[in-house]
Amino acid sequence: MLRRILVAAFLAAAAHGACAAVFNPTTFTLANGLDVVVVENHRAPVVSHMVWYRVGSADEQPGESGLAHFLEHLMFKGTKTVKPQEFSKIVAANGGEDNAFTSYDYTAYFQSISKDRLELVMRLESDRMQNLVLTDAEVLPEREVVREERRTRTENRPSSVLAEQANAAFYLNHPYGRPVIGWMHEIEALTTEHALAFYKRYYMPNNAVLIVAGDVTPAEVRTIAERTYGAVPKGNPPPRVRPKEPDHSAAMRISMESSRVREPEWSRRYLAPSYRAGETQYAYALQVLAEVLGGGATSRLYRELVVEKGIANSMGAGYDPGEYDFAEFSLYGSPREGTKVEDLEAAADAEIKKLLDAGITAEEVARAKTSLQSSSIYARDSLRTAPNMIGRAVMTGSSVADVEAWPERIEAVTVDQVNAAARSVFDITHSMTSILLPAKKVGE
Numbered sequence: 001m002l003r004r005i006l007v008a009a010f011l012a013a014a015a016h017g018a019c020a021a022v023f024n025p026t027t028f029t030l031a032n033g034l035d036v037v038v039v040e041n042h043r044a045p046v047v048s049h050m051v052w053y054r055v056g057s058a059d060e061q062p063g064e065s066g067l068a069h070f071l072e073h074l075m076f077k078g079t080k081t082v083k084p085q086e087f088s089k090i091v092a093a094n095g096g097e098d099n100a101f102t103s104y105d106y107t108a109y110f111q112s113i114s115k116d117r118l119e120l121v122m123r124l125e126s127d128r129m130q131n132l133v134l135t136d137a138e139v140l141p142e143r144e145v146v147r148e149e150r151r152t153r154t155e156n157r158p159s160s161v162l163a164e165q166a167n168a169a170f171y172l173n174h175p176y177g178r179p180v181i182g183w184m185h186e187i188e189a190l191t192t193e194h195a196l197a198f199y200k201r202y203y204m205p206n207n208a209v210l211i212v213a214g215d216v217t218p219a220e221v222r223t224i225a226e227r228t229y230g231a232v233p234k235g236n237p238p239p240r241v242r243p244k245e246p247d248h249s250a251a252m253r254i255s256m257e258s259s260r261v262r263e264p265e266w267s268r269r270y271l272a273p274s275y276r277a278g279e280t281q282y283a284y285a286l287q288v289l290a291e292v293l294g295g296g297a298t299s300r301l302y303r304e305l306v307v308e309k310g311i312a313n314s315m316g317a318g319y320d321p322g323e324y325d326f327a328e329f330s331l332y333g334s335p336r337e338g339t340k341v342e343d344l345e346a347a348a349d350a351e352i353k354k355l356l357d358a359g360i361t362a363e364e365v366a367r368a369k370t371s372l373q374s375s376s377i378y379a380r381d382s383l384r385t386a387p388n389m390i391g392r393a394v395m396t397g398s399s400v401a402d403v404e405a406w407p408e409r410i411e412a413v414t415v416d417q418v419n420a421a422a423r424s425v426f427d428i429t430h431s432m433t434s435i436l437l438p439a440k441k442v443g444e
Contacts, residue, residue, distance in 0.1 A: 033206025066182015
């Protein structure tokens with residue numbers, strides 16, 4: 001009941017042009033350049049602590065794919081004062097949990113722990129920001145762990161293999177075409193020297209953002225941050241300069257058969273702007289468009305192809321403008337038994353043509369905006385959501401203010417803007433269609 005009341009109040013404010021902020025964070029910067037964001041949430045005496053570095057797999061040098069992810073693993077190998085493998089054991093012994101992840105545009109490390117242990121994790125994290133110790137004895141076995149991870153998560157999954165191949169073909173020049181985990185032959189060539197050079201090049205306070213959410217005040221976080229992270233020397237991070245993607249002038253298609261596939265899958269992606277790159281004026285309208293097309297059981301694609309025509313088991317659409325360079329707008333689904341993939345694709349194309357010819361309606365836009373805006377209320381319920389949303393935003397060229405203004409900007413999207421965004425993004429020459437099929441039986 002309380003959640004429904006909050007959503008109703010939020011949407012009522014939106015209707016009067018006064019959208020509420022999302023997290024109401026406090027920001028400040030330490031003398032060494034470390035940006036700090038604090039989100040107060042006093043529901044329970046716990047905190048979520050995250051450190052984000054402005055480096056991901058798209059920042060690797062050619063021939064070193066997987067290095068950013070490899071270093072993420074190696075950051076748990078110990079420092080001058082913390083023994084190898086002890087970082088996570090210390091966190092667990094104090095009732096917390098920790099992990100890390102790497103993407104194209106950033107690497108992040110996080111812990112969830114009782115508020116009275118905040119200084120402990122800040123001391124541990126700031127220590128490995130400057131004092132990582134790596135030797136072949138630790139690095140080379142971990143390289144085998146990463147190779148096995150690649151085998152398990154990519155090479156043993158037909159859908160992952162196809163997605164990787166499609167990605168590599170789709171991006172003609174940009175490093176978004178390389179897998180985050182790396183190509184196997186390049187992982188095998190990564191060394192201790194590669195990892196240390198990458199660490200020294202990118203891991204420094206003025207190339208990072210610290211985000212703390214939970215039962216703390218900004219003053220408390222500042223005091224602890226200054227005596228832990230504040231002791232780490234400022235560095236000289238390199239500028240982010242990446243190869244540019246040339247214009248695409250032909251639609252691409254890729255297909256794959258596998259005996260491990262039971263049901264066909266179809267997907268199509270289009271190059272699209274992000275908040276930072278391309279025709280950025282369409283970023284918010286494309287979020288509304290994705291909700292109209294694929295946002296659940298009432299969306300156009302699901303209603304028409306799953307419910308009305310009965311030719312699909314599932315249909316959806318997706319768009320995420322939170323990339324440092326450009327984004328993708330995707331459509332995806334699986335045909336119902338007895339329906340060919342080609343028929344599903346033709347039906348999806350017909351829906352896109354109908355949209356381009358007749359346009360999105362005002363009612364559809366209003367419903368999509370309501371759904372999107374309500375999600376910002378739900379985002380406040382989880383302690384981890386704020387650090388993840390804010391961290392990703394600031395890593396990819398947006399600001400904390402952009403995150404806070406998101407509901408208002410979604411509310412401002414018009415029908416004309418959504419239709420213009422659709423005409424801009426649905427260019428078949430800027431697309432990649434992927435089809436995953438069961439292997440044909442002998443005699444078929």
